[in-house]
Amino acid sequence: xxxxxxxxxxxxxxxxxxxxxxxxxxxxxxxxxxxxxxxxxxxxxxxxxxxxxxxxxxxxxxxxxxxxxxxxxxxxxxxxxxxxxxxxxxxxxxxxxxxxxxxxxxxxxxxxxxxxxxxxxxxxxxxxxxxxxxxxxxxxxxxxxxxxxxxxxxxxxxxxxxxxxxxxxxxxxxxxxxxxxxxxxxxxxxxxxxxxxxxxxxxxxxxxxxxxxxxxxxxxxxxxxxxxxxxxxxxxxxxxxxxxxxxxxxxxxxxxxxxxxxxxxxxxxxxxxxxxxxxxxxxxxxxxxxxxxxxxxxxxxxxxxxxxxxxxxxxxxxxxxxxxxxxxxxxxxxxxxxxxxxxxxxxxxxxxxxxxxxxxxxxxxxxxxxxxxxxxxxxxxxxxxxxxxxxxxxxxxxxxxxxxxxxxxxxxxxxxxxxxxxxxxxxxxxxxxxxxxxxxxxxxxxxxxxxxxxxxxxxxxxxxxxxxxxxxxxxxxxxxxxxxxxxxxxxxxxxxxxxxxxxxxxxxxxxxxxxxxxxxxxxxxxxxxxxxxxxxxxxxxxxxxxxxxxxxxxxxxxxxxxxxxxxxxxxxxxxxxxxxxxxxxxxxxxxxxxxxxxxxxxxxxxxxxxxxxxxxxxxxxxxx
Amino acid sequence: xxxxxxxxxxxxxxxxxxxxxxxxxxxxxxxxxxxxxxxxxxxxxxxxxxxxxxxxxxxxxxxxxxxxxxxxxxxxxxxxxxxxxxxxxxxxxxxxxxxxxxxxxxxxxxxxxxxxxxxxxxxxxxxxxxxxxxxxxxxxxxxxxxxxxxxxxxxxxxxxxxxxxxxxxxxxxxxxxxxxxxxxxxxx
Numbered sequence: 001x002x003x004x005x006x007x008x009x010x011x012x013x014x015x016x017x018x019x020x021x022x023x024x025x026x027x028x029x030x031x032x033x034x035x036x037x038x039x040x041x042x043x044x045x046x047x048x049x050x051x052x053x054x055x056x057x058x059x060x061x062x063x064x065x066x067x068x069x070x071x072x073x074x075x076x077x078x079x080x081x082x083x084x085x086x087x088x089x090x091x092x093x094x095x096x097x098x099x100x101x102x103x104x105x106x107x108x109x110x111x112x113x114x115x116x117x118x119x120x121x122x123x124x125x126x127x128x129x130x131x132x133x134x135x136x137x138x139x140x141x142x143x144x145x146x147x148x149x150x151x152x153x154x155x156x157x158x159x160x161x162x163x164x165x166x167x168x169x170x171x172x173x174x175x176x177x178x179x180x181x182x183x184x185x186x187x188x189x190x191x192x193x194x195x196x197x198x199x200x201x202x203x204x205x206x207x208x209x210x211x212x213x214x215x216x217x218x219x220x221x222x223x224x225x226x227x228x229x230x231x232x233x234x235x236x237x238x239x240x241x242x243x244x245x246x247x248x249x250x251x252x253x254x255x256x257x258x259x260x261x262x263x264x265x266x267x268x269x270x271x272x273x274x275x276x277x278x279x280x281x282x283x284x285x286x287x288x289x290x291x292x293x294x295x296x297x298x299x300x301x302x303x304x305x306x307x308x309x310x311x312x313x314x315x316x317x318x319x320x321x322x323x324x325x326x327x328x329x330x331x332x333x334x335x336x337x338x339x340x341x342x343x344x345x346x347x348x349x350x351x352x353x354x355x356x357x358x359x360x361x362x363x364x365x366x367x368x369x370x371x372x373x374x375x376x377x378x379x380x381x382x383x384x385x386x387x388x389x390x391x392x393x394x395x396x397x398x399x400x401x402x403x404x405x406x407x408x409x410x411x412x413x414x415x416x417x418x419x420x421x422x423x424x425x426x427x428x429x430x431x432x433x434x435x436x437x438x439x440x441x442x443x444x445x446x447x448x449x450x451x452x453x454x455x456x457x458x459x460x461x462x463x464x465x466x467x468x469x470x471x472x473x474x475x476x477x478x479x480x481x482x483x484x485x486x487x488x489x490x491x492x493x494x495x496x497x498x499x500x501x502x503x504x505x506x507x508x509x510x511x512x513x514x515x516x517x518x519x520x521x522x523x524x525x526x527x528x529x530x531x532x533x534x535x536x537x538x539x540x541x542x543x544x545x546x547x548x549x550x551x552x553x554x555x556x557x558x559x560x561x562x563x564x565x566x567x568x569x570x571x572x573x574x575x576x577x578x579x580x581x582x583x584x585x586x587x588x589x590x591x592x593x594x595x596x597x598x599x600x601x602x603x604x605x606x607x608x609x610x611x612x613x614x615x616x617x618x619x620x621x622x623x624x
Numbered sequence: 625x626x627x628x629x630x631x632x633x634x635x636x637x638x639x640x641x642x643x644x645x646x647x648x649x650x651x652x653x654x655x656x657x658x659x660x661x662x663x664x665x666x667x668x669x670x671x672x673x674x675x676x677x678x679x680x681x682x683x684x685x686x687x688x689x690x691x692x693x694x695x696x697x698x699x700x701x702x703x704x705x706x707x708x709x710x711x712x713x714x715x716x717x718x719x720x721x722x723x724x725x726x727x728x729x730x731x732x733x734x735x736x737x738x739x740x741x742x743x744x745x746x747x748x749x750x751x752x753x754x755x756x757x758x759x760x761x762x763x764x765x766x767x768x769x770x771x772x773x774x775x776x777x778x779x780x781x782x783x784x785x786x787x788x789x790x791x792x793x794x795x796x797x798x799x800x801x802x803x804x805x806x807x808x809x810x811x812x
Contacts, residue, residue: 003788003789003790004750004753004754004757004788005757007757008753008754008757008769011765011766012769012772012773014769015769015770015772015773016773018777018778019805019806019807019808020778020806020808021773021776021777021778021779022805023805023806024776024779024780024781024784025776025781025784027781027794028781028784028785028788028790028792028794029785029790029791029792029793029794030793030794032790033794043805044805044807044808045804045805046804046805046806046807050804051804067808073811507811531806531807556806556807608804610804
């Protein structure tokens with residue numbers, strides 16, 4: 001039997017929400033390509049320079065929701081020059097011009113100017129959802145323009161930006177530049193939106209309001225009281241907002257938000273307010289606790305204890321910015337319901353933390369700092385049998401009684417106790433081959449494996465051997481591995497293993513590893529699905545770069561910084577591969593054509609594009 | 625002729641009181657006949673491609689929009705079985721099962737759906753989807769479409785081509801576009 005009739009296929013496409021599956025289906029045959037193209041409403045573009053907006057609009061005439069990324073992930077860590085690019089304006093302009101009925105726009109690491117927001121506000125009748133993650137360039141003036149140009153009544157203005165869809169994350173920052181790369185975007189966000197929303201709601205009425213005087217970095221406004229009398233608020237997150245907030249307004253808002261499911265408080269919200277909030281909103285599913293300081297013998301504490309028992313629906317807990325010793329027992333009764341626990345910002349002593357974790361038998365996701373120690377990880381291993389994702393960050397606050405970080409012992413325990421583990425981020429003091437081999441055997445389901453040793457070139461401390469065999473075991477037994485970050489002393493051998501075994505690998509991050517060009521070639525030749533390759537401080541040169549240049553057309557991007565690549569080789573790459581954009585940044589040096597071809601390149605960024613060379617690069621970005 | 629319970633009831637009421645006039649009884653008898661006939665009309669027989677005849681309950685029939693429209697718009701003679709040349713007896717019996725459970729099994733529906741899906745191989749699944757499309761049964765069609773997306777989740781174009789038995793007529797130029805759309809905003 002052959003394929004289904006078109007109307008059946010179209011219906012099947014309606015059910016395919018994953019972009020990945022849609023992409024695969026569109027490559028099956030010409031007819032499916034056509035059907036899928038005319039059916040896709042939600043489009044994701046991993047690099048805003050990889051394709052022109054016009055081409056995207058032409059291919060997907062039914063486009064309603066667009067997600068765009070500008071700078072790559074590692075741009076968080078000052079690797080990119082200021083003003084590099086990633087402007088969303090040309091996209092909004094093209095969408096407006098072709099009268100796309102845009103409803104959703106999600107942007108990550110892009111430059112969003114006030115002019116963009118102004119155009120956005122005027123161009124799309126049915127616009128519903130704006131998400132800006134780690135974007136820069138806009139002020140409340142732009143948001144005021146949205147409000148001013150909006151012909152819809154006030155009540156609807158709030159509907160346009162219900163908080164479950166408006167999520168303005170401000171400028172990115174990382175807690176620790178030193179071990180920067182390991183932090184995912186999830187860790188790197190500051191919520192500035194409440195303040196912006198405040199301006200936005202207000203300026204419907206206050207035309208005289210001078211927004212230029214309003215800073216977007218302070219929460220001083222009474223924004224919590226600006227919400228309408230009854231709200232459809234689903235999620236309210238101001239965990240990262242600095243400064244005090246109006247507690248009366250917060251409680252009143254919670255009281256009139258019957259749909260509130262997720263609430264994350266900042267460190268200024270005291271335990272007494274938490275108690276009142278929980279009494280008003282026992283339906284919460286996700287709770288971020290602010291301050292948890294109180295006398296365990298006080299009346300307030302007893303009240304909290306009695307209130308929290310009734311919060312049976314809480315399955316996700318985070319926060320705990322300040323915690324008094326011996327005060328956590330109030331939380332124990334809800335711990336058995338928790339599936340997600342994020343204590344990566346929590347200031348809890350190791351001993352109290354371990355005690356808490358003993359009650360969390362159903363955890364699937366756990367984010368903690370290394371103050372938990374190997375002993376603590378042992379407790380996690382014996383308690384959390386369903387654990388799927390574990391992140392152990394480097395602790396920012398070290399208590400003198402806490403253990404000094406985690407090692408291979410903790411990881412081995414976890415691998416023995418938590419067979420469902422598939423995603424790991426692990427900052428550790430030391431790692432051995434034997435441990436990695438055991439982990440690989442115990443947990444063959446890893447999709448993401450990111451290991452970070454404080455000394456990035458540290459060998460196996462037991463044998464003084466490089467960690468090649470350990471990582472080799474990981475790629476050999478985890479056949480579904482899609483993301484890998486390497487750490488520790490590594491020779492070319494580990495790259496041979498990666499090339500041979502890591503068939504599903506999409507992202508590889510390398511720092512201070514390998515011995516020769518061969519290492520990079522093993523990866524390029526072997527990993528057929530590789531999309532993103534990031535290399536820092538590794539001895540790979542022109543030969544490695546130029547050996548398999550067609551490979552880069554199948555990838556999204558290649559990053560090489562402080563390697564042995566020369567300007568001449570980059571020029572050759574650009575010349576031979578017109579579908580690649582080759583950009584070089586040498587600190588703040590301007591473009592200089594007379595420079596010696598033999599000169600080493602400090603930073604090289606290569607990405608595939610169908611849009612040709614970009615014209616908006618600043619002068620210190622050499623676009624070859 | 626089958627006399628339904630409802631029909632009997634009317635008859636008894638009609639005959640019980642002595643003072644009921646003949647005309648009235650006649651009216652009631654007509655009513656009864658009409659009800660019986662309506663039941664007959666509603667209970668339709670369907671003939672599958674392998675010549676099996678199914679007598680289908682009205683409540684199940686309601687789900688089959690195509691049969692409904694055949695009866696309503698094309699004034700088909702319902703005294704003979706409606707032929708469904710695209711559907712095998714095996715598939716029709718599965719369809720009836722599904723529609724029945726969907727209507728009456730409110731408690732363990734998900735469990736039933738799981739079992740239902742497990743009992744089908746890929747070829748049968750495809751046939752059933754086409755049958756559901758032909759009969760225009762929304763619940764079953766939606767369910768099966770969704771099941772297909774699960775089966776090809778995270779698979780390569782090659783796998784999907786094999787799965788659906790589709791000839792590759794794409795050229796390399798087109799696949800140049802594809803990588804631009806890969807990934808997700810939630811990745812790094």
